[in-house]
Amino acid sequence: MSFELPQDLKARLCGLASIGVITGAGISAESGIPTYRGKGGIYDDPEQGDRTIEALSAPTLRMDPDRAWQAIAKIAGAAHGAKPNAAHYALVEIERKASRFFLLTQNVDGFHAQAGSRNLIDIHGDTFKLLCMQCGWRGELGRVAGHEPCIQTIVATGKAPLCRCGGTIRPDVVFFGEMLPMAKVLRLHAEFYDNPPEAVISVGTSSMFPYIVEPVLLAAQRGKLTIEINPEETEISAHVDFHLKAKAGEALTAIAHAL
Ligand SMILES: [Zn+2]
Structure with missing residues (x-):
């Protein structure tokens, strides 16, 4: 109907x-x-919500990019495969x-x-658009293994992707505190x-x-x-x-x- x-x-x-x-x-x-602030959303989780916000903050991205990427991978992983x-x-x-x-x-x-x-x-921003924090390289986050940096690899390893220049790659999204x-x-x-x-x-x-x-x-x-x-x-x-x-x-x- x-x-x-x-x-x-x-x-x-x-x-x-x-x-x-x-x-x-x-x-x-x-x-x-999943939604963010709505009922059952990522930030609505009483145990993980605040930790997710902290993980998706500018200081975490600088000091502990692996942790930031693990939180990003959760969000990008949900979008990957969905339409x-x-x-x-x-x-x-x-x-x-x-x-x-x-x-x-x-x-x-x-x-x-x-x-x-x-x-x-x-x-x-867009989680699937990437940016190197050191040299300014721009690219796309791959959706299938082999197209590195790839969401599946990040989910599997829990590691922030690195650029050819050795710099840390970030998604072109606005983090908390930015x-x-x-x-x-x-x-x-x-x-x-x-x-x-x-x-x-x-x-x-x-x-x-x-x-x-x-x-x-x-x-x-x-x-x-x-x-x-x-x-x-x-x-x-x-x-x-x-x-x-x-x-x-x-x-x-x-x-x-x-x-
Ligand atoms: Zn670079």
């Missing part, structure tokens, strides 16, 4: 030209990727239909790019603040960070259409025009059809 949008939402979606979307871990949950789901593909369809579209994601699983989203701001990449912050400001879209859709995020919450609240203040898709209540639920407590794949597919 497909999900039915409220009639008044359908009416407002019809003919929309510009849309900004914000996604969090919830959108990848349907691909089998983008209906929600990621519905966003590609929405981008195709809208004359202006942009997608801000907090996810590091690379699924939006893999599905085919184009105007993408992956504010926290700044957001300035170029991406500027893009997000230009898209959401300087020239706000007609509608902002927030999908599957617990909305903890100000840069995730503010674009939605600002759009609501300016009388733009605001939609939240999340089975749980969050900080923004009371402020949006429509809170759809539905699966991301069903709700976004319905929205793509209504445009």
Whole structure:
């Protein structure tokens, strides 16, 4: 059975030209990727949660890269073998239909790019993109053995991958205690603040960070259409025009059809 949008939402979606979307871990949950802060998420674990956050911090990456990579391997290992789901593909369809579209994601699983989203701001980076901390070499994290550095080898050995120059390789993601990449912050400001879209859709995020919450609240203040898709209540639920407590794949597919 497909999900039915409220009639008044359908009416407002019809003919929309510009849309900004914000996604969090919830959108990848349907691909089998664990969420971070949500119920049962990686950081929600009472015994391991804080230790995982510590392992994914800038000081750990410097002092004990093997430990940082063991935590990364857990996250990348979950994404490896999983695939983008209906929600990621519905966003590609929405981008195709809208004359202006942009997608801000907090996810590091690379699924939006893999599905085919184009105007993408992956504010926290992509686990499958690599960077040498010493010489600046850039490359991709291999998904199968033989394409080193490879996720399977790292999971098996628990060792941080090394560059040919001898330097430690890191994933091109933002660790705890690191700044957001300035170029991406500027893009997000230009898209959401300087020239706000007609509608902002927030999908599957617990909305903890100000840069995730503010674009939605600002759009609501300016009388733009605001939609939240999340089975749980969050900080923004009371402020949006429509809170759809539905699966991301069903709700976004319905929205793509209504445009
Ligand atoms: Zn290097």
